Amino acid sequence: MRAGVHSWSFNKRFHGDQSFGIRDFIAAVADLGFTGVELLTGKAGGDTGHLGSAEPRAVEAIVRFAESRGVRVDSFSTYNDFAYVPDEAWRLANIAYIKDWLALAGACGVANIRMLTGYHVRGASQVRLQQLTLDGIRECAPHAERAGVNMALENHSSVFLEAEDILWLLAQVGNARLTTCPDPTNWSAAMLAGTxxxxxxxxxxxxxxxxxxxxxxxxxxxAGITADGHLQGFGADGLARLIGIYRDAGYDGALAFEHVGPGDALGELALAKGIVERAIAAAGALPHSSPLATAARPGA
Structure with missing residues (x-):
């Protein structure tokens, strides 16, 4: 396991400072010693997120720039809503968008796209929304296989949010390229706040x-670093438990930091890196090799 950084950590700066681009982000975190990043791609309809372009050559150039700084692009962070029933054209565009980014990730050698499910729509049948989400993922799965890229499903959207529901969804799709991207405090804002x-x-x-x-x-x-030098919301014991869960599961990938607090992002990311790396070292070696760790890289 290793610490990484999601470009979302600088979302406000991307939008508020036109001189700050994706290469500036990569260079800044490389200077802090991070060796992995997750990059926000935007969404269907022309939003290019933090990359500034979805043109294949431009995207590959960003990945190669990261590599030149000793940084791996662990994941493209895509947005999708497979359950958006108010606008069928937009819903279908979301499916096409995921297919496109699976192909782009495969061409660039990026192992994962972070994928979502969909959001509840007031007045719409929950069964229908779940079925549309399931159908959308099934449609994308062959594209993930061809690209050699994982669809790392985050516990983020309101359709299939709970862990048990995510496991059911994975079982229904039945494709090894549908994986997960756990984000613990998505299940509890109170935990992140420390309450x-x-x-x-x-x-x-x-x-x-x-x-x-x-x-x-x-x-x-x-969200911040406490006065006694721990991650807000986790503390020493909570972080140790989290790292231990990943270790026991055979996970040996990135923990992509999302800085969401009011403090200085670079300063707190640097502190968090040290805290998490010490926790990883204290947890010791993986007890076994995860087959998904082998399957995570394209061509594996």
Whole structure:
């Protein structure tokens, strides 16, 4: 396991400072010693996210620039909503968008796309929304296979949010290229804020335990560093438990930091890197090799 950074950590700067681009982000985190990044691609309809372009040569040039700085692009962070029933054309465009980015990731040698499910629509049948999401993923799965890229499903969207539901979805699709991207505090804003009780924290850790065995990417929100030098919302014991869950699941990939706090992103990311790397070292070696760790890289 190793610490990485999601470009979302600088989302406000990307939008507020026109001189700050994706190469600036990569260079900044490389200077801090990070060796992996996740890059926000945007969404269907022309939004190019933090990359500034979806043109294949431009995207590959970004990946090669990262490599020149000793940084691997672990994942492209795509947006999709396979359950958007108010606009069928837009919903179908989301499916096409995922297919396009699977092909782009494969061509660039990027192992994962971070994928979503869909969002509840008021007045729409939950059964219908779930079926549309399932159908959309099934349609994309052959493209993931051809590209040699994982569709790393994040516990993010309201359709299939809970860990048990994600496991059911994976079983229904039945394709090894549908993997997971756990983001623990997506299940509890209170935990990230440091106000969750023991029962709520237990639900979060239980959720990670369930989906970590299928993980090929993961997120870790950084809301701040406490006065005693720990990650806000986790503390020493919570972080050790999280790392231990990943270790026992055989996960040996990135923990992509998402800085979401009010503090200085670069400063807090640097501190978080040290905290997490010490926790990883303390957790020791993986007890076994995960077959998905081998399958994560294109061509494996």
């Amino acid at each position: 969750a009780d023991a029962a709520e924290r237990e639900l979060v850790f239980r959720g990670v335990e369930l989906i970590a065995p299928r993980a090929t990417q993961s997120h870790l929100k950084i």
